[in-house]
Each structure stands twice: as C-alpha cells, then as structure tokens.
Amino acid sequence: MIEIKNIKKSFEERPILKDITTLFEKGKTNLIIGQSGSGKTVLLKSIVRLIEVDEGEILFDGRDIRKMNFKDIKLLRQEMGMVFQGGALFDSLNVEENVRFPMDMFTNMSAAEKNKHVDFCLDRVNIKGAHRLYPSEISGGMRKRVAIARAIALNPKYLFCDEPNSGLDPVTSILIDNLIKEITLEFDITTLINTHDMNSVMEIGDNILFISEGEKGWEGNNTQVLFTRNKKLNEFVFASPLSKRIRDLKQREDDE
Amino acid sequence: MKVFSEIGSYFLLLSRVFSRPEKSRIYWRQLILEIEKLGIHSLGIVAIISVFMGGIITLQLTYNMSSPLMPTYLVGLGNRDTLILEFSCTVLSLMLAGKVGSNIASEIGSMRVTEQIDSLELMGVNSAAFLILPKIIAVVFISPILFILSVFCGIIGGLIAGPISGVVTVATYMGGIRTMFVPFFVTFSIIKTLVFGFLIATVPAYQGYNVQGGALEVGRASTRSVVNTSILILLFDLILTQLLFK
Numbered sequence: 001m002i003e004i005k006n007i008k009k010s011f012e013e014r015p016i017l018k019d020i021t022t023l024f025e026k027g028k029t030n031l032i033i034g035q036s037g038s039g040k041t042v043l044l045k046s047i048v049r050l051i052e053v054d055e056g057e058i059l060f061d062g063r064d065i066r067k068m069n070f071k072d073i074k075l076l077r078q079e080m081g082m083v084f085q086g087g088a089l090f091d092s093l094n095v096e097e098n099v100r101f102p103m104d105m106f107t108n109m110s111a112a113e114k115n116k117h118v119d120f121c122l123d124r125v126n127i128k129g130a131h132r133l134y135p136s137e138i139s140g141g142m143r144k145r146v147a148i149a150r151a152i153a154l155n156p157k158y159l160f161c162d163e164p165n166s167g168l169d170p171v172t173s174i175l176i177d178n179l180i181k182e183i184t185l186e187f188d189i190t191t192l193i194n195t196h197d198m199n200s201v202m203e204i205g206d207n208i209l210f211i212s213e214g215e216k217g218w219e220g221n222n223t224q225v226l227f228t229r230n231k232k233l234n235e236f237v238f239a240s241p242l243s244k245r246i247r248d249l250k251q252r253e254d255d256e
Numbered sequence: 257m258k259v260f261s262e263i264g265s266y267f268l269l270l271s272r273v274f275s276r277p278e279k280s281r282i283y284w285r286q287l288i289l290e291i292e293k294l295g296i297h298s299l300g301i302v303a304i305i306s307v308f309m310g311g312i313i314t315l316q317l318t319y320n321m322s323s324p325l326m327p328t329y330l331v332g333l334g335n336r337d338t339l340i341l342e343f344s345c346t347v348l349s350l351m352l353a354g355k356v357g358s359n360i361a362s363e364i365g366s367m368r369v370t371e372q373i374d375s376l377e378l379m380g381v382n383s384a385a386f387l388i389l390p391k392i393i394a395v396v397f398i399s400p401i402l403f404i405l406s407v408f409c410g411i412i413g414g415l416i417a418g419p420i421s422g423v424v425t426v427a428t429y430m431g432g433i434r435t436m437f438v439p440f441f442v443t444f445s446i447i448k449t450l451v452f453g454f455l456i457a458t459v460p461a462y463q464g465y466n467v468q469g470g471a472l473e474v475g476r477a478s479t480r481s482v483v484n485t486s487i488l489i490l491l492f493d494l495i496l497t498q499l500l501f502k
Contacts, residue, residue, distance in 0.1 A: 050374050077380035088375040091366075102379050105278055160378075 001026045002047065002158065002190055007056035009039075009046055016042050017053065018214045026190045029181055029204045033195060034211035035236060040194045041085075043211065044162055047192065048080060049073060060158065078106055081151030082160040087143035089135040095122070095146050096131040102153045121149040125179060141172035145179070152183060159184065159191040165200060177203045196236075198243060201225060210236070226250065266462050272384040273392070273458075286390040294356050294391065295398030299405065301355065302348060306339075306406040309347075310413025313338050318423035331424045332432020335414040336407075337441065344406035345445040346493050349452035352395075352402070353485040357460040360391055361481035364464030365474035373465070384465065392457040399453030400446050444500050451496065452489050459485040 002024040009017040016039045024030040032040050045051040047058055049065050058065045060076060068076065089098050099118045103109055109117070122131065125145040135143055144164055151159060161180060165173040181204045184191040193200065201208060205222035210233050218230045225237060226247060238244045277283045317334045364387055367373050376383040411433060418424040460481035467477045 045374075048378055050377060074380040074382070077378055080378060082375065082378045084371040084375055086370055088371040090372055090375075091370075104282055105379065105381055 001061055002192070003057075003059040004047060005057040005059070007043070007046060007053050007058070009042060009051065009053045016214050017046065020056075020211070020214075020216050022209050022216065022219060024190055024192055025207060027185065027188045028206035029184050029191045029193060030207040030209070031193050031195055031201060031205045032209050032211060033201060033236070034217070035196065038211045039214040040196075040211055041162060044160055044192060044194045048077070048082065048160060078154060079157045080160065081154070081156035081158070083144065083147045083151050083162065083164050085163045085166055087135065087140075087147040089143055089146055089150070091135055094132050094134050095127070095138065098135070098146060099149045099153055102150065106154060117153065121153050122146075124152065124183070125149045126175075140167050141169075141176070144168065144176055148176075148179060148183070152187065155187065157189055159189050161191070161193045161195075163194055163196070165195060165197045170199065173197060173199055174203065180204065198237060198240075201237070212236075265466065266458070269384055269388075269462055269465060270458065272382060273388045273461075275382060275385055277385060277389070278381060283386070283390060286386070287393055290390045290394035291398060294359070294394050295402070298352065298355060298398070298402060301351075302402050302406050303409045305351065306344065306348070306409035307413035307416070309343055310335060310339060310410030310415075311417030312413075313343070313410070314414035314418045314429070315421060315423065318418065318421075328424050328428050329432035329435060331418065332414065332429040333435050334432075336411060336433050336437075339407045339410040340441045340445055344403050344410060345448045345452065346489065348402065348406050349399070349449065349456060349489050350486050352399075352452075353456050353460075353489060354482050356395060357456050357481050357485045358478045359460075360457060361460035361464040361478040362474055364388070364461055365467040365477045366471075368465060368467045369470055369474060388458070388461040388465070391461060392454060395457040396450055396453040399449040399456075403445060403449045444496075447500065448493065448496050451492055455485055455488050455492065459488060 003022075004024075005021050007017050007020045008015070020043065032043060034040050042051060046053045047065075049058070053066070056066075060079075063076065065073065065076060089095075090101065093101065096118055099121050100114050103114045103117060107114075118131075122128070125148050127142060127145055127149065130138060130142065130146075135146070138146070148161075148164075159180070164176050164180065168176065177200050180191060180193065183189070193204070195201070202222050202225075205225065208218075208220055208222065208225055209216065210218040210230070212232045218228060218233045220228065225233070228234060228237075238247055313335045314331055317331045318328075321328075321330060321334075364373075367387070373383045373387070376386060415426065415429060418429050419426050460478070463477040463481040463484070464474075467473050
C-alpha cells in the first residue's frame with residue numbers, strides 16, 4: 001500500500017502538483033489519469049523520489065521515502081519495479097541480459113538459477129525465442145513486455161508503469177493491460193499506472209485518480225467513471241465521439 | 257555565478273562516482289568493456305596520426321634548420337622531444353577529447369533522455385558510479401599506453417619520412433633519437449596524460465549525465481564536452497608545465 005499526503009511540487013514558482021492526497025491499495029491496479037501536462041508523470045516520479053517534492057509525505061507501507069537516507073532509499077527501491085514510457089531497456093544488453101541485470105546486481109543466485117528465473121520472467125510476459133535480441137531489434141510492444149519482465153525480476157512489492165500503452169496498437173495495449181493486471185493479482189503487489197488510455201481505464205481501473213491541472217480532480221473506479229458528474233473528468237473521458245456514443249447507448253440500455 | 261554552480265555540480269557528481277560499488281564483479285566486467293571500447297578502439301587512429309605527425313615534424317625540422325652550423329642529428333632529437341613533451345600527450349589528448357569525450361557524453365546523454373539512468377536509479381543502483389567510474393579508470397589506464405604507442409609510432413614516422421625524402425640518413429636520425437635523452441621528460445608527460453585522461457572521462461560524463469531534453473540537447477552536450485575538455489587540457493598543460501619544470 002502506498003499513501004501520499006498533501007504532496008506539493010513547483011518548478012520555478014510554477015505549481016505542478018497542488019496538495020494531492022490519496023491511497024494506492026495493494027493487490028489492485030491503481031490508475032493515475034489526466035490530460036498531457038496535468039502532472040501525472042511528475043506525480044509518479046515524485047512517489048519513487050526520482051523528483052523531490054516540496055511538501056508532503058509518501059508512505060510505502062508506513063515508511064516515508066522522504067525521510068530516508070540515500071542507503072535506505074536504495075534498499076526500498078530494490079522492492080520496486082518500474083516500466084518506463086519507452087521501456088528504458090539498456091541498449092548495450094540483449095533481452096536476456098536486461099532481465100538478468102537486477103539479479104546480477106542484487107542477488108547471489110547461481111548462473112543456473114538466474115537463467116531459470118530469466119526464462120520464468122520472459123515466459124510470464126509471453127516472450128519466446130528473443131533472448132539474444134537487442135532492444136533495437138524488437139518491436140515497441142515486445143520492449144514493453146521485456147521491461148515488465150525486468151521489473152518483476154526481483155519479485156517487487158510495488159510496480160510503477162508510466163504510460164505502458166503509449167505508441168502501441170489497441171490489441172497490443174489490451175495485452176499489456178491484461179498482463180499488468182494478472183501480475184498484480186498473482187504477486188499481490190501495489191501497482192500504479194500512469195495513463196491517458198481510456199481502454200486501460202475501462203479494463204483495469206480498480207482505483208482511478210484523476211489529475212487535472214495538478215490537482216486531484218476525482219477518485220473512483222472504472223464503473224463509477226462512466227457516470228460521474230465531474231465536468232472536467234467527463235470532458236476527458238468522453239473526449240471522442242465514439243466514447244460519447246457508447247455512454248449514450250449504455251445510458252439508454254439502463255433506462256430501458 | 258553559473259560557472260561556480262557548474263563546478264559545484266561537477267564535484268558533487270564526482271563524490272557520487274567515487275563511492276563503494278554495489279557489486280565489484282559487475283564493475284570489473286564494465287571496466288574491461290570500457291577499456292576495449294575507449295582504449296583498444298583508439299589504438300588505430302593514434303598510430304596513424306602519430307606516424308604521419310612524426311614524419312611531418314621530421315620534414316619541418318629539416319627544412320627549417322638549414323644552417324650549416326646545426327648538426328643534422330638534431331632532427332631526430334627535435335622530433336623525439338616534440339613528440340614526448342607535447343604531441344603525444346597534449347595534442348593526442350585533444351584528439352581523444354574529441355573521439356572518446358564525445359562518445360562518453362553522447363552515450364550517457366542518450367541514456368539520460370531515454371530514462372535508462374532513471375531506470376538504474378529505480379533499481380537501487382548508483383547510476384553515477386556504475387556508468388562513470390569504469391570509464392574514468394579505463395581512460396586513465398589506457399592514456400599512458402596510448403602515449404607510449406604514439407611516441408613510438410611518431411619516431412617510426414620520422415624514420416620513414418626523413419630517409420625517403422633524402423633530408424636525413426637513418427644513422428643520423430637514429431643518432432639524434434639517442435642523443436641527450438632526459439628520462440624526466442617521459443615521467444612529466446605520463447603525469448600529464450594521467451591528468452588529461454581524468455578530464456577526458458569526467459568532463460564529458462558530467463555533461464552527458466546532466467542532459468535535459470532530447471536528441472538535440474545530447475548533441476549540444478557532446479559539443480560542449482569537447483570544447484570544455486579541450487580548454488581544460490590546455491589550461492592544465494600550462495599549470496603542470498609550470499609546476500613540474502619549476
């Protein structure tokens with residue numbers, strides 16, 4: 001469980017995060033949604049302390065990351081996995097080496113154990129026969145899946161995904177969403193996903209936090225999001241004519 | 257004020273670089289890779305440039321020392337001392353600042369903009385130490401080797417160009433090479449190459465590590481790193497010459 005309390009962050013006097021308080025539950029997929037530039041990525045990076053916030057508390061199962069020293073942060077980060085927007089795989093390492101990297105760095109596993117665990121992680125994300133390929137030789141969807149495999153390599157307690165669907169086709173996006181959902185349930189971890197993909201919101205939004213201009217605009221789940229009266233959230237969720245039509249059809253069905 | 261802020265950030269980064277490695281074995285593996293990438297891959301260009309420069313220095317010395325009062329063996333001596341004192345340490349380091357420095361700045365800068373450095377940090381890895389320390393050790397280790405290779409190739413260059421163009425005989429040239437050799441000159445130049453090697457690795461690494469933005473900024477950081485390293489090499493050349501020859 002991750003709890004954030006009264007988070008504030010400004011860049012050169014310009015407020016980006018304005019007093020955000022919320023709770024991200026364990027075993028659920030917690031989504032942070034909002035328009036581009038609303039402060040989603042800043043919030044996600046602030047939670048893992050890649051960005052220093054100005055005020056507030058960030059509690060990982062009661063442990064405040066802001067009060068930790070460099071050594072303790074390093075230890076806490078070994079309990080985290082993160083999937084970055086572009087995958088952030090190491091260009092100089094192949095798929096297998098990328099997934100093995102955290103094990104090389106932080107475990108005393110034997111070579112055979114590492115190989116077995118690498119195979120397990122890659123199987124878990126449905127990657128077969130690509131062990132020796134380099135990140136530049138695989139597709140965007142595969143890169144994201146390898147990044148997920150690397151993120152789960154050390155059995156993390158917290159998984160962070162920054163726009164895992166960006167640049168992917170709808171079919172691959174759904175595969176990635178389902179994969180993240182399955183992993184969250186299977187490993188019983190706290191998952192935070194930063195997205196503006198409405199498919200993700202509807203498919204895996206157990207908890208949804210809507211950020212608008214740096215403020216907490218709304219909180220709820222994927223059922224509630226369809227019928228909210230929040231004006232800004234409505235504008236965001238039903239921005240496309242297709243989604244408006246789906247909402248109207250659903251409304252008509254419910255009325256009948 | 258910005259200069260002081262940059263210098264402060266540079267030393268703060270160095271304090272992170274020289275901290276205890278998470279796993280020495282991984283750093284050792286990185287070091288071997290960096291020695292190959294930054295050092296071994298520079299051997300060819302160093303040898304080629306040094307052979308030509310040795311030949312050119314020999315010809316220039318011969319054509320500009322036309323006085324009958326000057327013995328021709330001075331051509332060999334002049335070529336040797338020019339190579340040892342300035343060319344093979346300073347000029348070669350300026351060249352390496354371009355080749356190796358831009359490579360380091362663009363590699364680390366690209367890792368920054370593609371969030372690979374954030375990814376390392378998030379795993380709990382000290383990204384500054386992991387990425388920069390092996391490069392510093394590799395460049396500092398390989399610099400004296402490149403210096404010795406360069407001097408050797410420069411002398412060979414003179415040995416080829418001088419007799420072929422008929423300006424000096426092999427015996428006279430080699431006689432000059434062996435005349436009035438001062439071993440301290442080599443020590444002095446090796447000290448310089450070690451300092452220059454440190455600058456060649458750390459200044460571009462600092463520029464690359466602090467890139468913000470995209471590909472354009474990576475290119476700018478790479479250019480800035482070459483310019484800054486070159487200026488610092490010349491500045492330290494001046495300081496070290498004054499200090500060590502005093």
